[in-house]
Amino acid sequence: MESLDRYIRQQASQDMRRVMARVFVAVSADHPDRILGYYTLSAATVSAGDLPPDMTQRLPKYPVPAALVGRLAVDRTAARRGLGSLLLADAVKKTMLAAQTVAMTVIAVDPIDDAARRFYEAFGFRSLLGPERRMFLALPTLKRDSLEG
Numbered sequence: 001m002e003s004l005d006r007y008i009r010q011q012a013s014q015d016m017r018r019v020m021a022r023v024f025v026a027v028s029a030d031h032p033d034r035i036l037g038y039y040t041l042s043a044a045t046v047s048a049g050d051l052p053p054d055m056t057q058r059l060p061k062y063p064v065p066a067a068l069v070g071r072l073a074v075d076r077t078a079a080r081r082g083l084g085s086l087l088l089a090d091a092v093k094k095t096m097l098a099a100q101t102v103a104m105t106v107i108a109v110d111p112i113d114d115a116a117r118r119f120y121e122a123f124g125f126r127s128l129l130g131p132e133r134r135m136f137l138a139l140p141t142l143k144r145d146s147l148e149g
């Protein structure tokens with residue numbers, strides 16, 4: 001997908017320099033200079049009113065602290081081999097570890113198209129109620145020990 005290629009070539013280093021996003025990449029073992037996939041993580045908030053009622057019953061009406069996977073992409077040559085799932089699992093794991101220190105209730109994603117929506121839905125992500133196409137997953141509260149290593 002061209003916009004995602006352009007992001008890693010042109011914008012990722014700027015986002016990192018300005019601390020707008022952390023960028024994590026997966027590289028090929030044989031060619032470590034070759035990026036096969038990547039994702040970004042940033043701090044964000046979600047409006048409590050955009051979450052479904054089953055979640056907001058137990059939350060105050062303030063913005064809800066979140067981690068945002070702003071972009072996640074896999075190179076066409078590596079598609080449908082589980083790398084996207086691995087990257088998403090890594091983003092969730094990193095967020096859960098960070099949430100031990102900085103409170104976060106949900107992880108949000110911005111799917112680029114309907115295929116990406118289906119990808120996230122398979123992992124339990126649900127649509128937010130607002131006008132954006134953003135989706136979210138409630139973070140389970142796990143003990144720190146179960147995440148390390």
Ligand SMILES: CC(C)(COP(=O)(O)OP(=O)(O)OC[C@H]1O[C@@H](n2cnc3c(N)ncnc32)[C@H](O)[C@@H]1OP(=O)(O)O)[C@@H](O)C(=O)NCCC(=O)NCCS
Nearest residue numbers: 072073074079080081082083084085111112115116118119
């Ligand atoms: C969406 C994307 C990240 C998936 O990466 P991937 O490495 O191919 O995904 P996986 O191999 O881990 O696939 C896991 C499951 O997701 C679903 N899935 C993946 N791509 C899909 C697609 N294009 N359409 C429908 N379902 C899809 C399937 O259920 C798949 O399981 P299966 O292969 O056993 O059927 C990748 O296609 C991509 O980078 N797309 C372009 C950019 C993009 O859409 N990014 C996402 C949001 S910015």
